[in-house]
Amino acid sequence: MTEQARQPLAAPLVEPFADRLARHGLTLARARTTALQVNVGLRCDLYCAHCHLEAGPAREEIMTRAVMDAVIDGARRLPFAGIDVTGGAPELVPDLEHLLRGLAPLTPRLVVRTNLVALSGERGRELCELYRELKVALVGSLPATNASQTEAQRGGGVWEQSLAALKGLNALGYGVEGGALELDLVSNPAGAFLPAPQEQAEKKFRSDLERRYGVSFNRLYTFANVPLGRFRAFLERSGNWPGYLQKLAAGFNPCTVEGLMCRSQLCVDWCGRLHDCDFNLAAGALHGGEVRELSALVELPAPGTPIPVGDHCYACTVGSGFT
Amino acid sequence: METYYHPADLDKFSEIGKDAPELAAKFFDYYGAVFAEGELTEREKALIALAVAHAVQCPYCIDAYTRACLEKGSNLGEMTEAVHVVTAIRGGASLVHGVQMRKIAEKLSM
Numbered sequence: 498m499t500e501q502a503r504q505p506l507a508a509p510l511v512e513p514f515a516d517r518l519a520r521h522g523l524t525l526a527r528a529r530t531t532a533l534q535v536n537v538g539l540r541c542d543l544y545c546a547h548c549h550l551e552a553g554p555a556r557e558e559i560m561t562r563a564v565m566d567a568v569i570d571g572a573r574r575l576p577f578a579g580i581d582v583t584g585g586a587p588e589l590v591p592d593l594e595h596l597l598r599g600l601a602p603l604t605p606r607l608v609v610r611t612n613l614v615a616l617s618g619e620r621g622r623e624l625c626e627l628y629r630e631l632k633v634a635l636v637g638s639l640p641a642t643n644a645s646q647t648e649a650q651r652g653g654g655v656w657e658q659s660l661a662a663l664k665g666l667n668a669l670g671y672g673v674e675g676g677a678l679e680l681d682l683v684s685n686p687a688g689a690f691l692p693a694p695q696e697q698a699e700k701k702f703r704s705d706l707e708r709r710y711g712v713s714f715n716r717l718y719t720f721a722n723v724p725l726g727r728f729r730a731f732l733e734r735s736g737n738w739p740g741y742l743q744k745l746a747a748g749f750n751p752c753t754v755e756g757l758m759c760r761s762q763l764c765v766d767w768c769g770r771l772h773d774c775d776f777n778l779a780a781g782a783l784h785g786g787e788v789r790e791l792s793a794l795v796e797l798p799a800p801g802t803p804i805p806v807g808d809h810c811y812a813c814t815v816g817s818g819f820t
Numbered sequence: 821m822e823t824y825y826h827p828a829d830l831d832k833f834s835e836i837g838k839d840a841p842e843l844a845a846k847f848f849d850y851y852g853a854v855f856a857e858g859e860l861t862e863r864e865k866a867l868i869a870l871a872v873a874h875a876v877q878c879p880y881c882i883d884a885y886t887r888a889c890l891e892k893g894s895n896l897g898e899m900t901e902a903v904h905v906v907t908a909i910r911g912g913a914s915l916v917h918g919v920q921m922r923k924i925a926e927k928l929s930m
Binding site: 646690698 | 861862863887890891892893895896897
C-alpha cells in the first residue's frame with residue numbers, strides 16, 4: 498500500500514467520540530432503566546432552525562393508536578418511574594388524549610414536552626385542561642427572554658404566542674409558586690454557541706419573565722444544541738460546523754458520562770421501535786444495534802448493555818452535560 | 821490575503837508564555853480571577869469586557885467576548901446597549917475636553 502493510500506480521505510475534525518471514551522477508560526453502557534421517552538411523531542407547527550429531528554408541518558410521521566396501545570401496554574408491564582412524551586409537537590397528534598389517559602395511571606410522573614405555540618387555539622386550551630386534570634408536568638421550549646433570539650430559532654410570531662401560552666398556563670396554576678402543577682422551561686441556544694450555565698440562566702429568565710411579563714415557571718434547563726438534522730445543516734451552511742464540533746469536543750467532561758440520560762432512559766419512536774435517546778433516534782441508531790420493539794420487550798434492558806455512540810454525543814458531555 | 825489579524829491566532833494566545841512563562845502565568849491567573857463570579861456575575865463581567873473590547877478596538881477581544889456574552893446568556897439587545905455605553909463614554913470623553921478648548925480659547929481671545 499502506498500503512503501498516499503494509507504492517508505484518510507479527510508482527517509476527522511475531532512477525535513471520534515468512542516475513541517475519546519476509550520482514552521478516558523470509559524464505555525457508554527446502560528445503567529438501571531427508570532424512564533421511558535415516547536416520541537409521538539415529527540409533525541410540528543414550527544420549523545425550528547435547531548431541530549435535530551427536522552420536525553415540521555410537512556412531516557407525516559405520527560404515532561398511530563395501535564402503537565399508542567402498545568406503548569400503554571409496555572408501561573403497564575414494565576416499571577417506569579417517569580414517562581416523557583415528546584415530538585414534533587405532541588399536541589398535533591390526533592389521539593394524544595388516548596395516550597395520556599392510558600399512561601397517567603401507570604407512572605408516578607408523566608411529562609409532556611411542548612413548543613408552547615401548539616397550546617394556542619381551542620384544541621390547545623382543551624389539551625391544557627387535560628394536562629391539568631391528569632397532573633401532567635409540562636416542559637416548554639423557550640430559547641431566550643427576548644423576541645429576536647426566540648424567533649431567530651423558532652420562527653416569526655413565536656415570541657408573542659409563547660408568552661400568551663405561558664400566561665395561560667400560569668392562570669391554570671402551572672408554574673406558580675407553591676402550586677402542584679409543574680412548568681419547566683428548556684432553553685437551547687439560538688445559534689452556534691454553548692448554553693449559559695443553568696443556574697445563572699435560570700436566575701436571569703426568572704427575573705426577565707417575572708419583571709417584564711409577569712410570567713413564572715419552576716425550573717429552567719439549558720441544553721447544548723445537538724449537531725444533527727436541521728442544526729447540523731445550519732452549522733454547515735453558516736461555516737460554523739468545524740468550530741462548533743471542535744468546541745463540543747474540547748469541552749468534553751468525562752464526569753458527565755455516568756449521569757447521561759441515555760443510560761437510564763429508553764426512547765420509543767412513533768413506530769414503536771426502541772432507541773437509547775432522542776438524539777440516537779435522530780441519528781438512526783437503534784437500541785441494541787438492531788430493530789427492537791417495545792411491544793416485544795419482556796424486561797427492561799440489562800445494566801451494561803452497550804449504547805451506540807457518535808460524534809453528536811459530544812453535545813451531551815460538554816461542560817456540565819446533558820443529564 | 822495576508823493580514824495582521826487572523827481569527828485562528830486567538831487560540832494561540834497562551835503561546836505568549838513561551839519565553840516569559842512566569843509573567844504569563846501571573847497574567848493568566850489574574851485574568852481568570854478577574855472574570856470569576858464575584859460581586860458581579862460572570863455575565864455582567866463579560867458585558868463589561870465586550871464594551872471595553874470595542875473601546876480598545878481589539879478584534880480578538882470582540883470575537884472572544886461576543887461568544888462569551890452569548891454563552892453567559894446575554895442577548896443582542898443587551899450587548900448592543902453595552903457597546904452604546906462605551907461609545908457614549910468614549911464620545912463624551914472627547915466632548916468634555918471641549919471645556920479645555922474653550923477655556924484656553926477664552927484666555928487667548930479678546
